[in-house]
Structure formats: C-alpha cells, structure tokens
Amino acid sequence: MFGVYLRRELRRRARQSSIIALGLALGIGLVITVTALSAGVKNAQASVLHSLYGLDTDITVTQTPTFTGGPGSIHFGTGGSSTGTRPKAGTTVSVDRLTSTGLGVLSDSEVSTIARLDNVAAAAGGLTLTDVKTSFTIPSSSSSDGGFGGFGGGSGGTGTFHLPTTISVQGTPVSGSAAALGPLSEAKLASGKTFSAADANSDVALVDSNYATSQKLKVGSTVTLASTKFTVVGIVSQSASGNPPDVYIPLARAQALGTSGGTSLKGDVNTIYVAANSASNISGVSKEISGKYPKATVTNSDTLASQLTGSLSSASNLASSLGKWLAIAVLAAAFLLASLLTMSAVSRRVREFGTLKALGWTSRRVVGQVVGEALVIGIIGGIVGVGLGFLGSALVGRFTGPLTAAVGPVTGSATPGGARSFTGSGGSGGFGGAGTGGASGFAGRFRALGGGSTHNVLVHLTAPVTLEAIVAAVVLALAGGLLAGSLGGWRAARLRPAMALARVE
Amino acid sequence: MYKLTGVTKEYQKGRTVVHALNGVDLAIADGEWLAIQGPTGHGKSTLLQMLGGLDRPTAGSIMFGPDGTITVDLAQLREAQVTRFRAESIGFIFQTFNLVPTLSAQENVEAALVPMRVSPAVRRQRAARALADVNLADRAAHLPSELSGGQQQRVAIARALVKEPKVLLADEPTGNLDEGTRDEIIGLLEKLWQDLGLTLVLVTHDSTVAKRAQRVGILQNGKISIRQDTRPAPAS
Numbered sequence: 001m002f003g004v005y006l007r008r009e010l011r012r013r014a015r016q017s018s019i020i021a022l023g024l025a026l027g028i029g030l031v032i033t034v035t036a037l038s039a040g041v042k043n044a045q046a047s048v049l050h051s052l053y054g055l056d057t058d059i060t061v062t063q064t065p066t067f068t069g070g071p072g073s074i075h076f077g078t079g080g081s082s083t084g085t086r087p088k089a090g091t092t093v094s095v096d097r098l099t100s101t102g103l104g105v106l107s108d109s110e111v112s113t114i115a116r117l118d119n120v121a122a123a124a125g126g127l128t129l130t131d132v133k134t135s136f137t138i139p140s141s142s143s144s145d146g147g148f149g150g151f152g153g154g155s156g157g158t159g160t161f162h163l164p165t166t167i168s169v170q171g172t173p174v175s176g177s178a179a180a181l182g183p184l185s186e187a188k189l190a191s192g193k194t195f196s197a198a199d200a201n202s203d204v205a206l207v208d209s210n211y212a213t214s215q216k217l218k219v220g221s222t223v224t225l226a227s228t229k230f231t232v233v234g235i236v237s238q239s240a241s242g243n244p245p246d247v248y249i250p251l252a253r254a255q256a257l258g259t260s261g262g263t264s265l266k267g268d269v270n271t272i273y274v275a276a277n278s279a280s281n282i283s284g285v286s287k288e289i290s291g292k293y294p295k296a297t298v299t300n301s302d303t304l305a306s307q308l309t310g311s312l313s314s315a316s317n318l319a320s321s322l323g324k325w326l327a328i329a330v331l332a333a334a335f336l337l338a339s340l341l342t343m344s345a346v347s348r349r350v351r352e353f354g355t356l357k358a359l360g361w362t363s364r365r366v367v368g369q370v371v372g373e374a375l376v377i378g379i380i381g382g383i384v385g386v387g388l389g390f391l392g393s394a395l396v397g398r399f400t401g402p403l404t405a406a407v408g409p410v411t412g413s414a415t416p417g418g419a420r421s422f423t424g425s426g427g428s429g430g431f432g433g434a435g436t437g438g439a440s441g442f443a444g445r446f447r448a449l450g451g452g453s454t455h456n457v458l459v460h461l462t463a464p465v466t467l468e469a470i471v472a473a474v475v476l477a478l479a480g481g482l483l484a485g486s487l488g489g490w491r492a493a494r495l496r497p498a499m500a501l502a503r504v505e
Numbered sequence: 506m507y508k509l510t511g512v513t514k515e516y517q518k519g520r521t522v523v524h525a526l527n528g529v530d531l532a533i534a535d536g537e538w539l540a541i542q543g544p545t546g547h548g549k550s551t552l553l554q555m556l557g558g559l560d561r562p563t564a565g566s567i568m569f570g571p572d573g574t575i576t577v578d579l580a581q582l583r584e585a586q587v588t589r590f591r592a593e594s595i596g597f598i599f600q601t602f603n604l605v606p607t608l609s610a611q612e613n614v615e616a617a618l619v620p621m622r623v624s625p626a627v628r629r630q631r632a633a634r635a636l637a638d639v640n641l642a643d644r645a646a647h648l649p650s651e652l653s654g655g656q657q658q659r660v661a662i663a664r665a666l667v668k669e670p671k672v673l674l675a676d677e678p679t680g681n682l683d684e685g686t687r688d689e690i691i692g693l694l695e696k697l698w699q700d701l702g703l704t705l706v707l708v709t710h711d712s713t714v715a716k717r718a719q720r721v722g723i724l725q726n727g728k729i730s731i732r733q734d735t736r737p738a739p740a741s
Contacts, residue, residue, distance in 0.1 A: 360595075
C-alpha cells in the first residue's frame with residue numbers, strides 16, 4: 001500500500017515533483033561542479049609546484065638574498081685577474097660567471113637538519129644558477145673619456161660590448177634519496193645516461209633537449225660554465241611549461257664554481273627540496289621548518305596558491321568565492337522550494353489525510369507517507385544532480401583552455417622566480433656613460449636572470465568528480481528530501497481529523 | 506452501545522464561542538438504526554464526530570461498549586487509543602465519499618485494513634469480497650474519477666464495512682446523490698444493517714431517508730430530542 005500510494009501520488013503531482021527534483025538537481029549539480037573545479041584547481045596548483053620543483057617535492061625552502069653590491073666588479077687583467085691594470089686598447093675581455101642571483105644562500109647543514117625533522121621523508125639541496133658570459137673590447141680612450149661609450153659607440157671611446165649570453169644551470173644531487181627530489185626528477189632521459197654517484201665531482205652535464213637542439217649539442221659535446229668545460233653525458237626532455245633549466249651539473253661542482261655576490265658557494269645551496277612522509281603532514285612539516293628558520297620562505301602547494309598570478313589564480317578565486325557561494329545559494333533556494341511545495345501539497349490533501357486518520361491510520365503512518373514521497377523526490381533530484389555535476393565538470397575540462405600560472409617575482413617571497421631587482425654598487429663608470437677618469441669596472445643595475453625571473457607554467461585544468469563529492473551529493477539529496485518531508489509531515493501530523501474533514505475544498 | 510451524558514462541545518470562532526453541543530444525553534442500543542435530523546449548523550456532524558472519536562467533547566462522557574458492558578469513555582482515551590478504536594470499531598461514510606483519488610476502488614477499500622496489520626493477501630481478499638457485497642466487483646480497478654457518484658458511495662460503504670466494525674456512522678451519505686441513487690444507497694445500507702446487525706447512526710436532512718430508521722433524533726441548538734420509533738431492531 002505504501003509503495004503504490006507513493007507512486008500514484010508522485011505521478012498525480014508529476015509537474016510539482018519534477019520542479020522540486022529539478023531544483024534540488026541544479027543545486028546538487030552546482031555543488032559537485034564547484035567541488036570538482038576546486039579539486040582541479042588544487043591539482044593544477046600541485047602540478048605547478050611539481051613542474052617547478054619536481055615530482056616528489058612537497059615543500060621548498062628558500063631565502064631572501066641579503067647581499068649588497070652587484071655581482072662583483074670586473075677587475076681588468078688578462079684572464080680576468082684582478083690586477084687593477086686597465087688592459088691595452090683593443091684587448092677583448094671575456095667574463096664567464098656562474099652566479100646565484102635572486103635567492104639567498106642556505107648551507108648543506110641546514111639540509112641535513114631539515115632531513116632529520118619529524119615526518120620528513122627526504123630533503124635535498126640544490127643550486128639554481130645562471131651562467132653569464134659577457135665579452136667586450138677595451139676601447140682606445142683619451143684621459144678625458146671614461147667608460148666604454150656604450151653600445152655602438154658613444155661619445156667616448158670606440159669599444160665594443162657584446163650582449164651577455166646566459167645559460168640556466170641547476171646544481172643537483174647525483175645520488176641517494178636526495179636525487180629523487182628537485183627539478184631533475186621531472187625530466188625523462190632522451191639519450192645518453194643520467195648522473196651516477198661516481199659523477200659527484202666530475203665535470204659532466206645533462207642538457208635539456210630543447211636547449212640541446214638550439215645549441216646543436218649531443219652526448220659527448222661540451223658546455224662551458226664558469227670557464228670550465230663540461231661533457232654532456234645525457235639529454236633530458238622536460239615539459240617546457242615548467243621553465244626547466246638548460247643544463248644540470250653535479251651539486252658539488254656547482255658549489256665549487258658558483259658565486260653569490262662574489263662569494264663562493266662552497267658548502268651552500270639556495271633551494272632545499274623537501275618531501276613529507278604523507279600528504280596530510282605537509283602543512284605540519286612546513287610549520288616546523290618555518291619555526292626553525294623564521295627568515296626562510298617555506299612554500300608548499302597551499303602557500304604557492306597565494307603567490308600565483310595568471311588565469312589559474314583567477315580560476316582558483318572563481319571556484320573558492322563566487323562558485324562556492326553560488327552553489328550554497330542555489331542549494332538553499334532548492335531546499336526552500338522543496339519545503340514550501342511539499343507543505344503546500346499537504347495543505348491540498350487535508351481532507352484526504354483526515355479521512356485516512358478517520359479510518360484509523362496513525363499520525364506516524366500519515367507522516368511516513370509524506371516523508372517517503374519527499375525522500376523519493378530528493379533521491380531523484382540527487383541522481384539527476386550527480387549527472388548534472390558530471391556534465392558540468394566535463395564542460396569545465398572541455399572548454400577551459402590551458403591556464404597560466406605565473407610565479408614571482410613577488411616581493412617578500414622566495415620562490416625560484418622570487419628575485420627582486422637589486423642594485424649593485426661598484427666601480428664608477430658604466431655602459432654608455434661618459435665616465436670620468438679611467439673606469440676600472442662596470443657596475444650598476446644587474447637584473448636577475450634565470451633564478452630571478454618570473455616562471456610561467458601552463459596547466460590544463462580538469463575538474464575531477466571525486467567519490468567524496470558524489471557521497472556529499474547523495475547526503476544533500478536525502479537531506480533536502482528529509483527537510484521537505486519533515487516540514488510537510490509535521491503539518492500532516494497536526495491535522496485534527498474533525499477539522500480536516502470539515503474543510504471545504 | 507453508546508451512553509452519552511451531558512456531552513457539550515464549544516469552540517472559539519474569532520471572539521465568539523460557538524456552542525455546537527449543549528449537554529446532550531443519548532443512549533444508542535446495540536444494533537439500533539438511529540437517524541439524526543436538524544437544521545444546518547446545529548451540531549449533527551459534531552455529534553457524529555464525537556461518536557466516532559474524531560473529536561473530544563468539552564464536557565461530558567461518551568461511554569462505549571456492547572450493551573451491558575459499556576466501560577470505555579471515549580472522551581478520556583489517549584490519541585493512540587482513540588485511533589485504535591476507530592480502526593477496529595467504527596466505519597465512516599461521508600457525504601463527499603472521501604475516496605483517495607490516486608487509489609483504485611480495490612485499493613481504497615484495502616486502505617481501511619492497513620491499520621489492522623493483516624497481510625497483503627488477506628487484505629486483497631477481504632477488499633474484493635467487500636466490493637462484491639456492494640455489487641462493484643467489476644469496478645475494482647477503477648479510480649474514483651472513473652466511477653459515478655453512486656458507485657463511489659458504494660466503494661465508501663465497502664471501505665467502511667470491510668473491517669467488520671461494530672458501528673457504522675454515516676454523515677449525509679446521500680446528500681450528493683440524485684433521488685434514484687439515494688434510494689439505492691439507502692436500500693443497500695438498510696440491507697447491510699439488517700444482515701450484519703450493525704449499529705447504524707445516520708445524519709440526514711432528508712425525511713424520506715430518516716423515516717426508514719428505527720428512531721429519529723432531532724438536534725437543534727445543540728440539544729437532542731428523540732421521536733419514538735415504530736420499527737423493531739433486526740433479529741441478531
């Protein structure tokens with residue numbers, strides 16, 4: 001009797017039942033789509049982190065640079081030695097420096113300390129460096145002239161300045177669990193071999209495939225960094241959207257050859273990559289590292305989210321603010337509509353329920369009928385809502401093109417791209433200037449390159465519907481049905497049979 | 506079957522107090538057919554609702570039970586007890602039939618057996634038999650909207666009788682029917698009253714209907730006066 005009565009009644013009120021179910025479906029579908037979009041944005045943010053720092057890296061630790069002064073002045077002399085003697089006019093001076101710019105230094109011991117913290121699975125240090133090669137010809141000059149007269153000649157001498165060439169370089173651990181962290185972990189070996197433990201102090205290099213193509217490099221070629229020849233032992237392919245470095249060299253060699261503000265990087269790193277032992281511990285480990293090193297910048301995918309700019313950031317804001325509140329508003333409206341329509345339906349059936357009570361039906365049985373009808377409508381709305389949710393998430397994935405995520409340079413953050421422009425001070429004179437007296441060096445603004453530039457990452461946004469979202473949808477559907485049924489049932493339960501039968505319809 | 510003593514019913518309508526029943530004293534014997542007449546709004550339906558436990562009096566007692574063992578005061582029963590009483594002992598017939606529009610004739614009759622907790626198979630069987638008793642076996646699958654007024658009232662009678670009640674309360678059962686159908690329905694009720702030995706209390710405006718009863722009570726201004734009957738009770 002219960003099932004027959006329920007089915008027939010829903011069919012009789014088919015239009016009203018459909019409206020209620022559709023309202024619930026829209027609300028639930030929106031909740032699922034927004035939840036899926038939020039999950040997709042989180043995944044995209046995580047993929048940004050991984051593309052920058054490597055697959056297994058959960059946290060990075062960097063430091064704001066504190067050195068003053070430029071990258072160091074150039075003291076003239078043959079081979080770049082600091083004799084302070086200005087070379088003869090016409091001499092070509094070449095400078096090849098491997099420098100860390102835009103990131104402060106951390107020590108190897110800090111890597112070890114972090115590796116020993118609770119819930120840390122592994123920690124590795126790395127050096128993000130830029131190899132800058134500059135060459136210029138010493139001009140002939142009178143005593144009244146200074147400087148180099150700038151590009152293409154100037155009022156002073158007739159020297160020639162060649163634009164610097166840069167190579168982005170990553171000093172990376174070559175063995176142990178540390179080797180699994182960092183940007184190299186994202187790379188796939190295309191030819192040759194990767195680093196082994198024996199290469200720790202060797203002048204060997206892995207080269208990015210795009211860079212190899214542009215520079216016509218292959219296994220066995222050489223790359224010169226900091227005036228040192230490195231033999232290419234392997235070519236690796238990486239996603240261009242992660243802005244990978246051009247060349248990887250063993251960390252020990254990078255430390256030996258690299259400088260930061262003129263100071264050697266021996267025993268130092270400028271990024272520490274950390275893997276937590278589980279996703280749920282990432283936040284705790286981040287807090288622990290921040291507590292131990294208050295001056296360091298600790299970044300995980302959650303904090304990275306606050307630093308992202310670009311369309312991924314917009315998508316994140318859309319999902320978390322507009323999307324969330326819209327879903328809540330639509331769902332609340334659907335619940336209200338379901339409740340009002342159910343109560344209205346009970347009002348129209350007053351005489352019917354009064355008759356059933358006159359026949360001896362208990363209030364509980366009558367209320368059960370009303371609640372049952374509302375629950376079935378809720379379940380139908382839930383099923384349709386889940387379908388709408390899948391459709392919404394599919395549409396998001398289909399029509400959202402690749403999103404960009406730009407990371408740094410942001411003042412106060414120390415992401416790999418988090419360099420700030422800084423000024424150096426050094427010798428007087430400079431490019432294009434009419435220097436006074438014999439200039440012995442160049443200095444001035446030295447724009448951070450490689451390690452200090454903005455990283456743009458391309459990500460494809462998907463909106464995965466998770467099991468949790470589906471379970472939440474079912475719970476919401478039942479809740480909507482129960483709420484509507486309870487209000488309607490309460491009204492039915494309060495009916496006095498005599499008054500119900502006295503109503504004229 | 507019933508002994509009413511000083512039954513009074515008052516209810517508030519805006520600022521005024523309406524006295525629907527004013528100290529009604531009434532005894533109804535087992536197997537009796539009592540018709541109640543009176544002007545509209547003078548308490549006939551209210552009295553019927555009291556007898557059926559659909560409403561409670563403001564004052565007075567309504568004792569119920571087989572003759573000689575009247576022990577239950579309907580006015581003092583709890584809600585669950587009154588509901589049980591209605592389910593087991595009372596059959597109702599209404600002027601507007603009050604069939605559930607989405608259930609077939611068979612299902613409407615079965616609805617009266619739902620509170621009795623009989624098995625679905627027994628329920629179907631008894632409902633089919635009840636419809637056959639009112640000559641509507643061939644209309645069992647029809648919805649109320651597919652039945653005439655007379656047929657709907659016969660379904661309502663079948664619904665009232667399927668649970669073999671002790672009392673049948675009919676509130677203007679022919680009020681919405683034409684003359685021919687009226688006679689048909691009253692004839693059916695009379696036959697059932699005779700065959701089953703029911704106690705039948707019937708509210709009606711129609712004197713033609715009323716005079717077929719054993720006794721006629723006139724309810725006016727909430728008070729009842731009985732005209733003596735000439736018809737004997739049916740043999741039990």
